[in-house]
Amino acid sequence: xxxxxxxxxxxxxxxxxxxxxxxxxxxxxxxxxxxxxxxxxxxxxxxxxxxxxxxxxxxxxxxxxxxxxxxxxxxxxxxxxxxxxxxxxxxxxxxxxxxxxxxxxxxxxxxxxxxxxxxxxxxxxxxxxxxxxxxxxxxxxxxxxxxxxxxxxxxxxxxxxxxxxxxxxxxxxxxxxxxxxxxxxxxxxxxxxxxxxxxxxxxxxxxxxxxxxxxxxxxxxxxxxxxxxxxxxxxxxxxxxxxxxxxxxxxxxxxxxxxxxxxxxxxxxxxxxxxxxxxxxxxxxxxxxxxx
Ligand code: CO8
Numbered sequence: 001x002x003x004x005x006x007x008x009x010x011x012x013x014x015x016x017x018x019x020x021x022x023x024x025x026x027x028x029x030x031x032x033x034x035x036x037x038x039x040x041x042x043x044x045x046x047x048x049x050x051x052x053x054x055x056x057x058x059x060x061x062x063x064x065x066x067x068x069x070x071x072x073x074x075x076x077x078x079x080x081x082x083x084x085x086x087x088x089x090x091x092x093x094x095x096x097x098x099x100x101x102x103x104x105x106x107x108x109x110x111x112x113x114x115x116x117x118x119x120x121x122x123x124x125x126x127x128x129x130x131x132x133x134x135x136x137x138x139x140x141x142x143x144x145x146x147x148x149x150x151x152x153x154x155x156x157x158x159x160x161x162x163x164x165x166x167x168x169x170x171x172x173x174x175x176x177x178x179x180x181x182x183x184x185x186x187x188x189x190x191x192x193x194x195x196x197x198x199x200x201x202x203x204x205x206x207x208x209x210x211x212x213x214x215x216x217x218x219x220x221x222x223x224x225x226x227x228x229x230x231x232x233x234x235x236x237x238x239x240x241x242x243x244x245x246x247x248x249x250x251x252x253x254x255x256x257x258x259x260x261x262x263x264x265x266x267x268x269x270x271x272x273x274x275x276x277x278x279x280x281x282x283x284x285x286x287x288x289x290x291x292x
Contacts, residue, residue: 039069040090041076048083049231050076051224055090059097062144064111064118066100071122074129084132084231086224087152093162095137096145101171101288104272105281112272116265119144120257123178127151128254130243132231136223137213142167142201143175150182153246154230155213156223163201164212170199172280174271176264181253186211 040053052073054060062070077085089095103115126133126148134154141149141164149155149164157164166183168175175183175196184192187210194200195210207213214230217223234242247254257264271277 037069038066039073041073043082044228047228047232049086049228050080050082050084051086051088052077053088053090054096057091059094059140060089060091060145061097061100061102062119062148063100063103064115067115067118067122071118071125074122074125074133078129078131082131084134084234085129085152086134086136086227086231087126087148088136088220088224088227089138091139093160094139094145095135095141095164096148097140098143098145098147101281101285105278105285109269109273112269113265116268117261120261120264123147123151124254124257127178127182127250128247130247131239132234132242134227134230136217136220136227137164138220138223140164143171147179147182150186150212154227156215156217156226156230157204157207157213158217158220158223159204161203163203164207165199165201166196167199167201169197171284172277176268178253178257178264 038054038056040055042051042053043049044051050073052070054066054070056063056066060066074085099119103111132154133152134156135149135152137149137155137157139158139160140162143166146164146166166175166179168179180192180196183196186192187195191210195202202210202212204213204216208216215226217226272281
C-alpha cells in the first residue's frame with residue numbers, strides 16, 4: 001500500500017468521517033459539524049450586519065462542501081440587503097487552514113474539477129460582493145485562508161502566536177494569479193514577490209507592518225467590533241457610488257477569472273496531478289499528522 005492513498009466519505013448524523021490512507025497508514029478524519037452547519041450565519045439586529053462564521057472542525061479546511069456553504073451564505077447576505085458582512089471563524093485559534101489538502105491528494109479529475117470550480121465561484125462571489133465585507137481573522141490563516149481574507153475589503157487580525165500568508169511554495173505548489181494579484185495590491189510588488197517565493201507566513205505585528213492587515217485586535221470580540229466600525233463608516237456614503245467604485249476597481253481580475261476559468265482549471269489539474277507534486281502533498285500530510 002506504500003504511496004497509495006484512498007479516500008472514502010461516510011455521512012453520519014452530525015459527523016463527516018473520511019478514511020485517508022497515506023503511505024500505508026490509515027487515518028480517520030472526523031469533522032464534527034456545528035449544529036449540522038459548516039457555516040454559521042447570524043445577523044446583528046442593531047446594525048443589520050451579517051456575521052458569517054466558518055465552523056468546520058478541526059481547522060476550517062476549505063473543501064467543496066464548506067466552500068459551497070460559504071458561497072450560499074455570502075449570496076444570502078447580499079440578496080437580503082445586509083448592511084455588510086463580517087467573515088470570521090467559530091474555531092478558537094484558526095480562521096482557516098486553507099484548501100483542504102485531502103481534496104487535492106490522490107483523487108480523480110472529476111473531484112478535482114468540482115472542487116476547483118467551487119473555489120473559483122466562491123472566490124468570485126466574495127471578491128465581487130456588492131456590500132461592504134471585512135474579515136475578523138481570529139487565528140491561523142495560511143494559503144486559501146489568506147486568500148479569503150485578502151479578497152474582503154478590510155482585515156482585522158487578532159494578536160497571538162498564529163500567522164497568515166500565501167505559503168504555497170512550502171507545499172511545492174503555486175499560488176495562482178487570482179491569489180497573487182490581491183496580495184500584490186496589498187503588499188506591493190517587491191514585498192509580495194519575496195513573500196510568495198519564500199512562502200512566508202506573517203505574525204500579527206508583521207502582518208500589520210507590511211499592510212497585509214489593516215488593524216490588530218485583542219480578541220475576536222474586539223476584531224468583530226472593529227470590522228463593524230469599518231462597515232458602519234459607509235453610513236453616509238451612497239451605496240451605489242461605493243459599489244460601482246469597488247467593482248470597477250476590481251474589474252480587471254473579475255473579468256480575467258470569468259474569461260479564464262477553464263484555462264485556470266486545466267492548469268490546476270495538470271499541475272496538481274504531477275507525480276512530484278502528489279509526492280510533496282503526501283509528505284506534507286504525513287508531516288501534519290506527525291507534528292501532533
Ligand atoms: N487540509 C486538510 N487537513 C488539514 C489541513 C488542510 N489544509 N490543515 C490541517 N489539517 C488537518 C491535520 O492533518 C490534522 O488532521 P488529524 O486530526 O486527522 O490528524 C488536523 O487538521 C489538525 O491539524 P493540526 O494538528 O496541525 O492543528 P493545529 O491547530 O496544530 O495547527 C494549522 C493548525 C496551523 C492550520 C496547521 O494545521 C497547518 O499549518 N495546516 C496546513 C496549512 C496549509 O499549509 N495549508 C495550505 C493548503 S493549500 C492552499 O490553501 C492553496 C492551494 C493553492 C492551489 C495550488 C494549485 C497548484
